[in-house]
Amino acid sequence: xxxxxxxxxxxxxxxxxxxxxxxxxxxxxxxxxxxxxxxxxxxxxxxxxxxxxxxxxxxxxxxxxxxxxxxxxxxxxxxxxxxxxxxxxxxxxxxxxxxxxxxxxxxxxxxxxxxxxxxxxxxxxxxxxxxxxxxxxxxxxxxxxxxxxxxxxxxxxxxxxxxxxxxxxxxxxxxxxxxxxxxxxxxxxxxxxxxxxxxxxxxxxxxxxxxxxxxxxxxxxxxxxxxxxxxxxxxxxxxxxxxxxxxxxxxxxxxxxxxxxxxxxxxxxxxxxxxxxxxxxxxxxxxxxxxxxxxxxxxxxxxxxxxxxxxxxxxxxxxxxxxxxxxxxxxxxxxxxxxxxxxxxxxxxxxxxxxxxxxxxxxxxxxxxxxxxxxxxxxxx
Amino acid sequence: xxxxxxxxxxxxxxxxxxxxxxxxxxxxxxxxxxxxxxxxxxxxxxxxxxxxxxxxxxxxxxxxxxxxxxxxxxxxxxxxxxxxxxxxxxxxxxxxxxxxxxxxxxxxxxxxxxxxxxxxxxxxxxxxxxxxxxx
Numbered sequence: 001x002x003x004x005x006x007x008x009x010x011x012x013x014x015x016x017x018x019x020x021x022x023x024x025x026x027x028x029x030x031x032x033x034x035x036x037x038x039x040x041x042x043x044x045x046x047x048x049x050x051x052x053x054x055x056x057x058x059x060x061x062x063x064x065x066x067x068x069x070x071x072x073x074x075x076x077x078x079x080x081x082x083x084x085x086x087x088x089x090x091x092x093x094x095x096x097x098x099x100x101x102x103x104x105x106x107x108x109x110x111x112x113x114x115x116x117x118x119x120x121x122x123x124x125x126x127x128x129x130x131x132x133x134x135x136x137x138x139x140x141x142x143x144x145x146x147x148x149x150x151x152x153x154x155x156x157x158x159x160x161x162x163x164x165x166x167x168x169x170x171x172x173x174x175x176x177x178x179x180x181x182x183x184x185x186x187x188x189x190x191x192x193x194x195x196x197x198x199x200x201x202x203x204x205x206x207x208x209x210x211x212x213x214x215x216x217x218x219x220x221x222x223x224x225x226x227x228x229x230x231x232x233x234x235x236x237x238x239x240x241x242x243x244x245x246x247x248x249x250x251x252x253x254x255x256x257x258x259x260x261x262x263x264x265x266x267x268x269x270x271x272x273x274x275x276x277x278x279x280x281x282x283x284x285x286x287x288x289x290x291x292x293x294x295x296x297x298x299x300x301x302x303x304x305x306x307x308x309x310x311x312x313x314x315x316x317x318x319x320x321x322x323x324x325x326x327x328x329x330x331x332x333x334x335x336x337x338x339x340x341x342x343x344x345x346x347x348x349x350x351x352x353x354x355x356x357x358x359x360x361x362x363x364x365x366x367x368x369x370x371x372x373x374x375x376x377x378x379x380x381x
Numbered sequence: 382x383x384x385x386x387x388x389x390x391x392x393x394x395x396x397x398x399x400x401x402x403x404x405x406x407x408x409x410x411x412x413x414x415x416x417x418x419x420x421x422x423x424x425x426x427x428x429x430x431x432x433x434x435x436x437x438x439x440x441x442x443x444x445x446x447x448x449x450x451x452x453x454x455x456x457x458x459x460x461x462x463x464x465x466x467x468x469x470x471x472x473x474x475x476x477x478x479x480x481x482x483x484x485x486x487x488x489x490x491x492x493x494x495x496x497x498x499x500x501x502x503x504x505x506x507x508x509x510x511x512x513x514x515x516x
Contacts, residue, residue, distance in 0.1 A: 222412070222415075222416060222419075223419075224412070224415070349404065352404070353402075353404040356403075356404065357438075357439055357440075358438070358440060359438075360438075362436055365436075366411065366415050369403050369404055369411055370408040370411045370412065372403075372404035373403070373404055373405070373406050373407055373408045373410070373411050374407075374408045376404055376405055377407045377408065
């Protein structure tokens with residue numbers, strides 16, 4: 001069974017049910033039921049027309065649900081009498097779903113879950129596994145999210161920025177479970193980029209492609225992290241990187257810079273360098289300046305301090321760092337790195353150990369502990 | 382089958398035999414330790430005894446209710462807290478004896494000098510559901 005194809009038609013199927021008069025929540029439920037059915041029966045009995053099959057099964061499920069709920073009898077009549085609201089295209093259906101699922105009234109976790117189910121066509125179980133929560137919890141999160149957006153009218157375009165934040169979250173947190181959420185985020189962003197002409201959608205797609213290109217080199221077979229400077233660049237996926245650069249250049253040519261384009265530009269400069277030593281840090285610092293100007297983000301300032309350390313030397317990096325709040329996540333790790341570059345191994349070792357204690361995940365903690373261990377071993381001589 | 386929690390402490394457990402802070406090991410010793418822990422969990426998955434394993438950040442906050450309409454009071458972290466949990470593994474095994482045996486193996490994870498840490502782990506039985514047959 002071609003699961004990617006199955007997922008790709010989901011927004012269109014929801015759209016058909018909605019045009020036949022089903023509200024979003026009921027349509028989405030019915031399509032989810034049909035999807036679970038498809039996963040069960042298609043491997044043995046694949047349909048000739050997958051989308052037609054899903055529409056038929058989902059519509060039957062929808063009618064069953066409406067009939068089962070006697071309190072909805074009146075609405076059942078409405079459903080059958082109401083004319084389809086306008087022609088509507090597949091692209092419109094998909095776009096509307098993106099905006100609805102990323103609606104600002106939803107919390108980020110709810111928006112992510114709803115997007116993966118209604119736009120991504122994943123089952124509740126797959127989403128639950130990816131985020132390491134019980135299936136019942138994820139089911140509740142999704143049905144609450146649907147209740148929250150139930151009154152939202154779908155006749156106006158929403159805010160692209162909220163959609164991009166949701167897709168970025170899916171990409172950035174997606175490394176566990178059977179479902180490759182990073183790949184899923186790329187698929188959803190590609191689809192959005194095909195449906196809407198927007199420079200930041202392109203910027204985000206470029207950013208994802210460029211970071212994905214480095215994925216094969218980011219971890220060792222045992223799962224430990226490999227810092228950018230030590231990565232085997234021969235393992236980078238040049239096809240993905242080249243596509244990312246193309247998408248980015250087309251976006252930048254429109255001269256409407258945004259945070260995702262700026263981040264992608266930094267990733268592109270890393271992709272351009274055949275060795276770590278060839279990295280154009282001066283240009284990277286300039287892009288971080290843009291990013292800080294665009295977002296004011298403390299994380300961007302912290303990364304800028306690293307880039308300054310590479311471009312103008314560790315002292316300059318430490319000076320840039322001294323202007324930032326030491327309570328920032330990863331502040332100690334950056335300080336440790338710059339002190340090591342500056343030759344102060346004792347301070348660096350102490351800071352790496354401190355950074356390990358406040359690391360946000362196991363892979364980073366193990367990496368930082370190894371860095372402290374490496375320097376302490378050197379110092380013992 | 383019965384479930385047991387194997388608790389590992391940052392602070393509060395009796396001192397280990399090979400008690401050297403991790404940042405004073407060599408990087409290879411750190412790698413060997415991490416691998417041992419992963420292999421251990423994988424082996425228990427293989428025997429059908431693994432339930433869950435998680436590591437915790439040492440940063441914690443104490444919180445309590447402060448009355449109707451008021452935000453909760455927070456405090457800490459306290460440097461002097463006696464007990465600081467570092468992580469846990471939940472296992473589902475046939476006997477208390479088996480739980481002790483596995484905790485013993487986990488405690489043999491290699492540390493400084495590649496020698497076992499002999500770390501003290503706490504083994505706590507879960508209070509499970511009531512059985513169907515009661516007499």
